[in-house]
Amino acid sequence: MFSEDSATMDRPEEVATRIPSGLKLNLPFRWLTAAAAMLVVAALLAMLAILAVDSAPAFRRFGFAFLVTSAWNPVTDTYGALAPVTGTLVTSVIAMLVGTPVAVGVAIFLNEICPHRLRDPLAIAIELLAAVPSIIYGMWGLFVLAPLLGRHVYPALIHWIGPVPVVGALFQGPPFGIGTLTAGLILAIMVIPFIASVARQVLGSVPPMLREAAYGVGATTWEVARHVLIPHARRGLIGGVMLGLGRALGETMAVTFVIGNAHRLSASLLHPGTTISAVLANEFTEASGDLYLSSLVALGLILFAVTFAVLLGARALLARADRRSV
Amino acid sequence: MSFHRSVRGLAAALVVFGLGTGMAGAAEITGAGSTFAYPILAKWADVYKTKTGTALNYQSIGSGGGIKQIKSKTVDFGASDMPLEPKDLEAAGLVQWPTIMGGVVPVVNLSGLQPGELRLDGPTLAAIYLGKISKWNDPVIAKLNPGVKLPGTDIAVVHRSDGSGTTFLFTNYLSQVSPDWKKDVGSSTAVEWPVGLGGKGNEGVANFTGQTDGAIGYVEYAYATQNKLTWIQMANHDGVFVKPNLETFQAAAANADWAHAEDYDLVLTDQPGKNSWPITGATFVLMQKAQDNPERGLETLKFFAWSYANGAKMAEELQYVPIPENVVKMIEATWKRDIKSSDGKPVWTAAR
Numbered sequence: 001m002f003s004e005d006s007a008t009m010d011r012p013e014e015v016a017t018r019i020p021s022g023l024k025l026n027l028p029f030r031w032l033t034a035a036a037a038m039l040v041v042a043a044l045l046a047m048l049a050i051l052a053v054d055s056a057p058a059f060r061r062f063g064f065a066f067l068v069t070s071a072w073n074p075v076t077d078t079y080g081a082l083a084p085v086t087g088t089l090v091t092s093v094i095a096m097l098v099g100t101p102v103a104v105g106v107a108i109f110l111n112e113i114c115p116h117r118l119r120d121p122l123a124i125a126i127e128l129l130a131a132v133p134s135i136i137y138g139m140w141g142l143f144v145l146a147p148l149l150g151r152h153v154y155p156a157l158i159h160w161i162g163p164v165p166v167v168g169a170l171f172q173g174p175p176f177g178i179g180t181l182t183a184g185l186i187l188a189i190m191v192i193p194f195i196a197s198v199a200r201q202v203l204g205s206v207p208p209m210l211r212e213a214a215y216g217v218g219a220t221t222w223e224v225a226r227h228v229l230i231p232h233a234r235r236g237l238i239g240g241v242m243l244g245l246g247r248a249l250g251e252t253m254a255v256t257f258v259i260g261n262a263h264r265l266s267a268s269l270l271h272p273g274t275t276i277s278a279v280l281a282n283e284f285t286e287a288s289g290d291l292y293l294s295s296l297v298a299l300g301l302i303l304f305a306v307t308f309a310v311l312l313g314a315r316a317l318l319a320r321a322d323r324r325s326v
Numbered sequence: 327m328s329f330h331r332s333v334r335g336l337a338a339a340l341v342v343f344g345l346g347t348g349m350a351g352a353a354e355i356t357g358a359g360s361t362f363a364y365p366i367l368a369k370w371a372d373v374y375k376t377k378t379g380t381a382l383n384y385q386s387i388g389s390g391g392g393i394k395q396i397k398s399k400t401v402d403f404g405a406s407d408m409p410l411e412p413k414d415l416e417a418a419g420l421v422q423w424p425t426i427m428g429g430v431v432p433v434v435n436l437s438g439l440q441p442g443e444l445r446l447d448g449p450t451l452a453a454i455y456l457g458k459i460s461k462w463n464d465p466v467i468a469k470l471n472p473g474v475k476l477p478g479t480d481i482a483v484v485h486r487s488d489g490s491g492t493t494f495l496f497t498n499y500l501s502q503v504s505p506d507w508k509k510d511v512g513s514s515t516a517v518e519w520p521v522g523l524g525g526k527g528n529e530g531v532a533n534f535t536g537q538t539d540g541a542i543g544y545v546e547y548a549y550a551t552q553n554k555l556t557w558i559q560m561a562n563h564d565g566v567f568v569k570p571n572l573e574t575f576q577a578a579a580a581n582a583d584w585a586h587a588e589d590y591d592l593v594l595t596d597q598p599g600k601n602s603w604p605i606t607g608a609t610f611v612l613m614q615k616a617q618d619n620p621e622r623g624l625e626t627l628k629f630f631a632w633s634y635a636n637g638a639k640m641a642e643e644l645q646y647v648p649i650p651e652n653v654v655k656m657i658e659a660t661w662k663r664d665i666k667s668s669d670g671k672p673v674w675t676a677a678r
Binding site: 071072073074075076142143146147150174176177178256257260261262263272274278281282283285286287288 | 387390391393482488489490511512514515516518519521523525526534538
């Protein structure tokens with residue numbers, strides 16, 4: 001009995017002496033990973049806190065009017081966010097309107113129509129678009145796209161659509177090539193890879209049975225795409241669009257190059273405008289005056305809130321799409 | 327303060343470890359601010375380092391940033407294209423003096439026009455930037471340019487989108503020659519532009535102007551020549567049309583009455599004299615009056631003293647106008663009077 005007992009008592013000790021290295025590291029490891037996660041959350045909260053504190057003077061001074069007036073005058077120290085906020089939203093909407101159909105078209109072509117051999121090279125080429133630094137888009141926009149649009153495309157838009165009532169107001173003014181529409185078009189090109197990549201995934205997750213069945217009853221590729229793929233993947237597609245939107249909202253350099261950086265509201269898309277991130281990039285370094293700086297920070301906070309809301313929306317939609325496709 | 331010291335400690339460490347110039351007593355002075363002054367400061371610093379071993383670490387973060395940094399004492403000196411008013415200097419305990427002068431030049435993009443062919447006067451330039459004149463063949467412009475074939479295209483107004491000393495000089499000039507401009511827009515490093523496209527930096531304005539048919543912009547003189555832009559002639563205070571070059575900048579600078587400008591708070595736009603370029607200005611250096619570290623302060627002043635004595639030719643090569651010698655004497659007197667160490671002794675003692 002004794003000997004047996006001592007033997008059974010010995011064994012756990014032996015085991016205990018063998019395990020510790022793992023046990024010893026396990027707890028710190030768990031703390032370390034927790035700390036890593038916490039660090040990110042803490043950084044996020046710290047940023048929010050700083051933005052809130054530093055923007056407080058501007059909000060205190062101008063109140064709600066900050067959001068709905070468009071004066072931006074460093075001489076008289078009067079600031080309003082309406083022009084950059086509008087510019088941010090308008091350029092992003094243009095980017096989505098132009099970019100989404102192209103991106104979904106790319107995804108359908110790659111998934112359904114493209115010969116297998118070409119599929120990977122094409123997909124990589126499109127994803128490479130996402131790897132092009134935004135400053136390159138900006139320079140290309142300034143040196144190539146803007147003069148091209150200004151000389152050949154915008155004069156035609158002004159001539160043909162300009163006189164049309166209501167819609168015409170969007171296409172008036174001198175064709176400088178620099179302006180809100182050009183910025184929107186650059187953004188459209190920049191978001192295509194993001195939307196296309198999500199679209200390929202969600203379209204690919206449509207159950208093969210559905211697709212095959214549709215082809216089986218004699219549906220054409222168009223009919224399958226229109227009535228099976230897109231309706232089934234709709235929610236995921238919207239999520240992809242929202243991801244692209246998140247990128248478009250915050251894009252800075254490319255937009256700054258081609259939008260014309262003017263703090264004015266105008267109906268015409270051909271006029272120069274500005275976006276929140278362009279204003280920040282342009283004016284932060286030389287902003288002298290506390291209220292000026294505070295107003296810039298307040299713009300940052302607004303952008304933060306808008307982008308955050310868009311990303312949350314995207315996640316929610318994508319999560320639901322995932323659940324459905326499972 | 328601790329940052330200040332640690333920077334110095336770092337500089338010392340670099341020297342000790344042989345990463346400095348290797349010369350005895352090699353030090354580093356730090357400055358931040360004006361992008362306008364950057365090319366000449368960099369040039370001076372480069373030569374100064376080979377002569378004395380003292381290096382200058384200058385960050386061209388913009389005048390606003392320079393003012394902020396010198397106020398918080400993170401640098402030895404700040405540089406600003408807009409002079410601070412005496413009351414602001416007093417409040418922040420700063421002293422300022424001019425380092426160099428230069429000119430701002432309107433440039434246009436009109437096919438078939440040679441540099442200097444187009445002539446404008448101040449009120450017309452203001453009317454263009456106010457959006458009141460929007461076509462190149464406007465009678466007002468035509469009247470100033472008999473014999474020049476002006477197209478009927480829209481004028482694309484180009485301005486700086488970032489805060490800038492160049493903008494300060496330009497808007498300060500427009501405020502002097504146009505009551506409407508003074509009332510509606512005013513003068514500052516950034517203003518609420520009534521019309522136009524904003525380009526970032528002198529390069530941005532040069533690009534937009536060079537790319538857009540019918541554009542008009544304004545840049546520092548060096549950018550106009552480097553980018554081969556079509557500069558124009560301007561009517562000056564005396565009503566004479568002058569070309570922008572070192573000579574006309576100097577003519578304007580010669581008028582500067584630094585002796586009677588409190589704290590050198592002087593802007594050189596719209597100066598009298600038949601040769602004066604109307605949009606001329608100086609860039610300024612700011613230092614703390616109370617130097618917690620007198621040796622460092624002295625090193626900084628030595629650099630500027632050396633630059634005044636030896637840097638004139640380099641400045642002219644870069645199309646800047648050096649500060650005249652009598653003004654340099656005044657500046658050195660200012661140093662002696664205003665910049666003190668904590669025990670009240672003047673930091674600047676050398677008599678040149």
